[in-house]
Every structure is written in C-alpha cells, then in structure tokens.
Amino acid sequence: xxxxxxxxxxxxxxxxxxxxxxxxxxxxxxxxxxxxxxxxxxxxxxxxxxxxxxxxxxxxxxxxxxxxxxxxxxxxxxxxxxxxxxxxxxxxxxxxxxxxxxxxxxxxxxxxxxxxxxxxxxxxxxxxxxxxxxxxxxxxxxxxxxxxxxxxxxxxxxxxxxxxxxxxxxxxxxxxxxxxxxxxxxxxxxxxxxxxxxxxxxxxxxxxxxxxxxxxxxxxxxxxxxxxxxxxxxxxxxxxxxxxxxxxxxxxxxxxxxxxxxxxxxxxxxxxxxxxxxxxxxxxxxxxxxxxxxxxxxxxxxxxxxxxxxxxxxxxxxxxxxxxxxxxxxxxxxxxxxxxxxxxxxxxxxxxxxxxxxxxxxxxxxxxxxxxxxxxx
Amino acid sequence: xxxxxxxxxxxxxxxxxxxxxxxxxxxxxxxxxxxxxxxxxxxxxxxxxxxxxxxxxxxxxxxxxxxxxxxxxxxxxxxxx
Numbered sequence: 001x002x003x004x005x006x007x008x009x010x011x012x013x014x015x016x017x018x019x020x021x022x023x024x025x026x027x028x029x030x031x032x033x034x035x036x037x038x039x040x041x042x043x044x045x046x047x048x049x050x051x052x053x054x055x056x057x058x059x060x061x062x063x064x065x066x067x068x069x070x071x072x073x074x075x076x077x078x079x080x081x082x083x084x085x086x087x088x089x090x091x092x093x094x095x096x097x098x099x100x101x102x103x104x105x106x107x108x109x110x111x112x113x114x115x116x117x118x119x120x121x122x123x124x125x126x127x128x129x130x131x132x133x134x135x136x137x138x139x140x141x142x143x144x145x146x147x148x149x150x151x152x153x154x155x156x157x158x159x160x161x162x163x164x165x166x167x168x169x170x171x172x173x174x175x176x177x178x179x180x181x182x183x184x185x186x187x188x189x190x191x192x193x194x195x196x197x198x199x200x201x202x203x204x205x206x207x208x209x210x211x212x213x214x215x216x217x218x219x220x221x222x223x224x225x226x227x228x229x230x231x232x233x234x235x236x237x238x239x240x241x242x243x244x245x246x247x248x249x250x251x252x253x254x255x256x257x258x259x260x261x262x263x264x265x266x267x268x269x270x271x272x273x274x275x276x277x278x279x280x281x282x283x284x285x286x287x288x289x290x291x292x293x294x295x296x297x298x299x300x301x302x303x304x305x306x307x308x309x310x311x312x313x314x315x316x317x318x319x320x321x322x323x324x325x326x327x328x329x330x331x332x333x334x335x336x337x338x339x340x341x342x343x344x345x346x347x348x349x350x351x352x353x354x355x356x357x358x359x360x361x362x363x364x365x366x367x368x369x370x371x372x373x374x375x376x377x
Numbered sequence: 378x379x380x381x382x383x384x385x386x387x388x389x390x391x392x393x394x395x396x397x398x399x400x401x402x403x404x405x406x407x408x409x410x411x412x413x414x415x416x417x418x419x420x421x422x423x424x425x426x427x428x429x430x431x432x433x434x435x436x437x438x439x440x441x442x443x444x445x446x447x448x449x450x451x452x453x454x455x456x457x458x
Contacts, residue, residue, distance in 0.1 A: 076427060288441045295444035298451075360437040367434060 025160045026171065033166040036098040066090070073363065078370040085369055088183060093362040096167060096176065096293070100354030103165030103301040104347050110305045111163045168298040170290065177289035180365045181282070188246070188372030193239030197229050246372075247278040285368060289361060296357045300350045307343040311336050384458060392453040399446025406439045 043059065050057025056064070070090045074082030103109060166172040230238075251271045255263060318332035414432040418425050 072426075073430060076430065288438075291448050292437065292441040292444050295447045295451075296440075299447060356433070360433060363430065363434050364437065 025164075028160065028162060028164055029166050029169045029172060032102060032164060033099065033172060036095060036102060036166060039098050040094050066094075070362070074366055077363075077366050078373070081373065082366070082370070085187070085366065089362050089366050089369075092176065092180070092365060093358050096358035096361055097355060099166040099172070100297050100358055101351060103168055103297060104304065104350050104354070105163075108163045108165055109161065109168065109301045110308060112161050165297065165301060167293055168301050170294050173290045173294040173297075174286075176293070176361070177286045180289060180361075180368065181286045183365065184368040184372045185282075187369050189239065189243050191373045192243040192246075193235055196239040196242055197232065197235040199229060247275050249278065250274055285364075289364060293357055293361055296353060300353050304343065304347055304350060307339060307346060311339040311343060314339060388453050388458065392450040395446050395453065396450040399449075400443050403439055403443035407436055410435050410439065 044063065046059040047063035048060070051060040067086070067090065070093060071083065071086050074086050074089065076082075078085070167176075229235075248271050251267060251274050254270065255267050258267070314332045314336035318329045318336055321329035321332065410432065414428055418428055
C-alpha cells in the first residue's frame, strides 16, 4: 500500500508533518476526548433528571442558563434562524470547554510513562532532566536529541504523556476545525438548495425555523407547480451552482456600482481574483481555528507544567539543603511557596483562557455559518 | 558536531525572537480594539452586550496572529532538526 510506504519514508526523513500510524499517545488523546464527552453526558443527564415543570432543580437551571446564553448569541448574530444552529454550536462549546479545563487539573501534561518500562515519571516533560540512556547529556532544552542513541537501541524508549488534555494536541483541534468547516459548507449548500427549491417566495426575515420545505400558498390548490416548488433533483444541481456563485461575492456589487465601458474591463479580472481570495479565505479559516485553539491551550498548559517543575526544583533544593546551609534552604523554601502561589494564579487565569477560547471557537463557527446561510437576493 | 551546536544556538535565538517580535504588534492592536470598544460602551451603555461579543471576536482574530508566531517558535524548539 503506497501510503504506508510514504509514511515510513516521511518518518525516516523527519520533518514536521509525519503520518505515522496511531501510536499510544494518540489513543491517550482519544481516551481523554471520550472522558470529556462522558462528563458532558453525566451533567446533561443530571440536568434532565432535575427538570420539573414547576420547580426545576439546580442542574437544570445551570444548563438552561448556558443554553439561553448560547441562544442569545445565536439570535444576535443570525436572527430567528439561529435557533436551528444552537444545538451544534452549543455542543462544540461544551466539548471544547470541558477539554480545555481538563488540562488545569493537577498533573495534566506532566505525567509520563515509558511503554514497557517500570512506573511513571512526573514532571519531567521538559527534559532538563537526563534521559535514562544518557546520564551525561548536555543540558539542552531540546531533550529529544540525546535520546537518539536510545532510539536506535530500543525503539520504545520514548515516554508517552498519560494525562493530556485533548485540545493541547494538534490532532483534536484540527479535527474540530474540520468539523466546523464541513458544517458551514454543508449549511450553506443546504440553504442554497432550500432557496432554489422554494423559488424565492419567502423573505428570510420572518423565518422561525426550518420545517419541511415550505412552499408558497398561491391559493391554486395542491397541483399548482408554484405551490409544489421545484423538483428535488434539479434544485440540488441549481442549488450547488448557486452556492458556487457565492465565491465571486463582492463582484456583483462592483458591477452595479460602476458605469460605462470600464466595468467590462475591470470587473472580470477582479472576478477571478475574488474567487481565489474567497477559496483561500475559507481554507485559512480552518488553519486559523486550529492554530488559535492549539496555541492558546498548549501554551497555557506548558506554563502551568513549567511552574510546577520550577516549584519542585526549588522545593527539592530546599529539602536537600536543610542539613548544610539553613539560610539557603529557607530561601529556596520561600521561593518554592511563592512560585506555588503564582502557579495557583496562573491556573485560575488558565481557566478563564480556556473558557474564552471555547467561546471564541463557538462564536467564529456561528459567524461563519451566518455568512454561509445569509443569502442576498 | 560543531555545526550541531551552532544550529542549536540559532534555533533558540530565533524561537525567542519569533515570539517576542510577534507579540508587539498584537499587543498594540488589541489595546486599540479594546480602547475603541470601551469608548463605544461609554457612549451607549445599553449596547454593551452586542459590543462585547463583537469585541471578543475581533480580539480572537488579532490574537491568532500572535498564535501563528507562537506556533513557529514551538516548531523551532520541538522538532528534531
């Protein structure tokens, strides 16, 4: 199979994007994603069980509060049509929120195990600590380098993070960004299909929900072609063509706003330019969603783990120096406590950052869907 | 062997430079955006909710440029060159 051979070649050559078959670390990430889903399911079940006509319980009230907030945002951005897209965007928000907040629990990002080795190491992700094969390692920040000798000796000497937040891994964020991309593409396609099928009789200002395809009530009875709407197959094709035409989007406005012979000369090249620009923009949305979420969450967690390590280093120096030099040991101990205080503060800030990143992902998805669904007739 | 040391030197230097320079423009731009948003809220306090939402979206767009710089710095540090 050619792609496996290509994957081996790429893995041999090194480089940034390597397509290795899923190793242990990928299954760890998938497991933690399922754990996040389980947490949301448990909270939602509690909310459902606490719901009552007369006096809803606490869990139901909290969930309703979150729902009304998300629905308010959707209403503000898309109008009454936004109600259809609230379940999807709220799911994205809850999943990303729980995944981001997992990384703030104690130990996440800092506990590693070597597959096949004995036991678990804590806090040594940043490889200022010597690898077991190379005790004489020069203390560089890029610790994979000394382990290259260990690689040739035993291939499984590489430690795998055990407690990892899903969104601090590029795979999860890329998957969520691809889901968002597919969502706004297909919502756009569906909206164009729907408008072609109904023949444009409805203004979208008073849409309160998409039931089955609504056709005009022309009063001529059920066999009127206008009342039935266009047939599905041709409206699929025409809907696809109408969706494609949104890639040239600013151009009709330019065409209408220019007079004379100049517009025949200027507008067609700009048409091509805008097609390219819109396609690149839609692809850049995927990349920006991925990198924004990954960079914020992974960076935040690295800061937390780093502070944890520094606190441990100072605490270790304090405890080992208690016999010899009391003053230095006391100073190290005080520094350790101070850094513990800073790390608590950083963890709280990290919870805000996780919330903001989940909210921003949801808002951007809503904004892209609203651009895809807004038809200019 | 010496080339490896020079490479490590330049990698560390360029990673620090990448993230440092990347956040200058981002800081200025975000400060500008928040200042204008606060001014608009001061003029019209009842539109706070809508303004807050739009401001957060705008800040996310600006922030993503700094995140691109951070990702370049992470690539420079954590890939086996």
